[in-house]
Amino acid sequence: MVTVEIRIELKKGIVDPEGKNVMKTLKLLGFSGVRSVKSIKVFDVELDASPEEAIKSGEEMCTKLLANSVIQDFKVTVR
Amino acid sequence: MVTVEIRIELKKGIVDPEGKNVMKTLKLLGFSGVRSVKSIKVFDVELDASPEEAIKSGEEMCTKLLANSVIQDFKVTVR
Numbered sequence: 001m002v003t004v005e006i007r008i009e010l011k012k013g014i015v016d017p018e019g020k021n022v023m024k025t026l027k028l029l030g031f032s033g034v035r036s037v038k039s040i041k042v043f044d045v046e047l048d049a050s051p052e053e054a055i056k057s058g059e060e061m062c063t064k065l066l067a068n069s070v071i072q073d074f075k076v077t078v079r
Numbered sequence: 080m081v082t083v084e085i086r087i088e089l090k091k092g093i094v095d096p097e098g099k100n101v102m103k104t105l106k107l108l109g110f111s112g113v114r115s116v117k118s119i120k121v122f123d124v125e126l127d128a129s130p131e132e133a134i135k136s137g138e139e140m141c142t143k144l145l146a147n148s149v150i151q152d153f154k155v156t157v158r
Contacts, residue, residue, distance in 0.1 A: 001114060007121070022122060022145070029143055031136060033127040035080060040121040042086070043101060046114040057110060064108055066101070 002054040003079045006043040006062060014071045044079065051078045081133040082158045085122040085141060093150045123158065130157045 010016050018039040026034050043066065047054045058076035067074045089095050097118040105113045122145065126133045137155035146153045 019122070025144060026124075026140055029140075031126075031140060033136065035125040035127060037125075038123040040123060042119040042121050043098070044115075044117040044119060045105075046116075047110075048112040048114060057112065061105055061108075061110060065104060 001046055002049055002051050003044055003046050004054045004058040005077050005079050006045060006058050006066060007040060007075045007077075008042070008062065008067045008072050009038065009040045009074075011071055011073050054078060080125055081128055081130050082123055082125050083133045083137040084156050084158050085124060085137050085145060086119060086154045086156075087121070087141065087146045087151050088117065088119045088153075090150055090152050133157060 016039055019037040023034055023037040047057060049057060055076050062074040095118055098116040102113055102116040126136060128136060134155050134157060141153040
């Protein structure tokens with residue numbers, strides 16, 4: 001059994017409204033040192049497979065279901 | 080400038096409907112080896128602070144805004 005971490009984030013240049021709103025709110029709450037906030041989605045997937053197969057599967061999951069390749073990048077790593 | 084990763088996930092025992100639905104759909108798509116899926120929210124926050132201060136700030140951000148301490152755990156690490 002292997003656990004892969006699938007990390008999905010917006011591509012550079014794509015607006016991140018969630019991140020922007022979190023940054024605004026943090027500043028309103030007094031966190032003045034905040035320079036940027038980026039929102040990221042992660043899935044930890046447990047798989048019956050070898051680490052190499054698991055990474056391949058994870059990438060396939062992203063292209064078929066989890067990520068929108070027009071605006072998102074993904075990275076699959078074994079934990 | 081420091082970047083902290085704030086990782087927010089559901090506590091053990093709390094139902095994760097997003098993860099469950101992703102798992103169901105992955106199985107329907109033919110990924111039969113999937114054993115579990117856990118959905119996690121991550122924020123990468125850039126801060127003007129020392130690493131120690133940044134971690135403290137990150138934890139404060141979670142308690143004040145980002146995490147719901149009743150159902151979620153958080154972990155703050157410097158990247």
